[in-house]
Amino acid sequence: MCVSILQNTPLLVALFCVLFAQFVKIPIHFLMTKQIKWGLFTSTGGMPSSHSASVTGLTTSIAYEAGLNSPVFAVAAMFSFIVMYDASGVRYQAGQHAVVLNQLRKDFETLIRDIKEWPQMDGQEKMEELKTLLGHKRSEVFFGALTGILIAIIIYQFIQ
Numbered sequence: 227m228c229v230s231i232l233q234n235t236p237l238l239v240a241l242f243c244v245l246f247a248q249f250v251k252i253p254i255h256f257l258m259t260k261q262i263k264w265g266l267f268t269s270t271g272g273m274p275s276s277h278s279a280s281v282t283g284l285t286t287s288i289a290y291e292a293g294l295n296s297p298v299f300a301v302a303a304m305f306s307f308i309v310m311y312d313a314s315g316v317r318y319q320a321g322q323h324a325v326v327l328n329q330l331r332k333d334f335e336t337l338i339r340d341i342k343e344w345p346q347m348d349g350q351e352k353m354e355e356l357k358t359l360l361g362h363k364r365s366e367v368f369f370g371a372l373t374g375i376l377i378a379i380i381i382y383q384f385i386q
Contacts, residue, residue, distance in 0.1 A: 236287035239381050243283035243374045247276035250373075275362040277313045278370030279377070281306040286378035306371075314367045 231237065251266040254273050266272055285302040292298045362370070 235381070235385065236284050236291060239287045239378050240280045240284035240374075242381070243279040243377050244276045246377060247274050247279035247370055247373055250274065251276075271362060271366075273366045273369060274373050275310070275313055275366045275370030278306075278310050278362070278367045279374035281309045282371040282374030283378045284374075286375045287382070290378070290382045310367050310371060313362045313370075314364050 248267050251269075251272045251274070252262065252264065255261065255263050255266055281302075285299070285306045288296070288299050288302045
């Protein structure tokens with residue numbers, strides 16, 4: 227059974243797309259900021275979208291294996307659209323909300339520090355900031371999708 231999973235090319239392509247998209251975020255970030263940030267490999271958000279890369283890689287692989295007219299391709303295509311819409315919509319907006327909430331928390335901590343009449347609130351632990359890089363801009367989703375499609379096409383050109 228384990229060996230048969232290793233022969234599942236669409237699955238392997240999708241996994242490779244995730245790893246590639248996550249890894250390539252590091253040099254892209256370096257080119258933009260001149261800082262190496264290894265944590266990007268395991269973080270969400272950023273350029274390109276690994277979610278988009280994986281689902282489009284999977285969908286493209288299924289197109290190669292089952293054809294564009296197959297029900298499996300239809301399911302994969304709809305799955306891809308939903309994931310990419312969610313990555314650029316709901317998750318992106320959640321990240322924007324986190325930015326505002328983090329600022330509100332900082333303002334509240336400053337208020338507490340400034341009010342000397344409330345000694346029982348002194349010494350509270352600093353609150354951990356919410357993660358703001360949750361989703362993707364539409365350009366990140368687009369380039370993630372393009373990454374997945376191109377990786378799948380390249381892989382299928384070599385195995386056929």
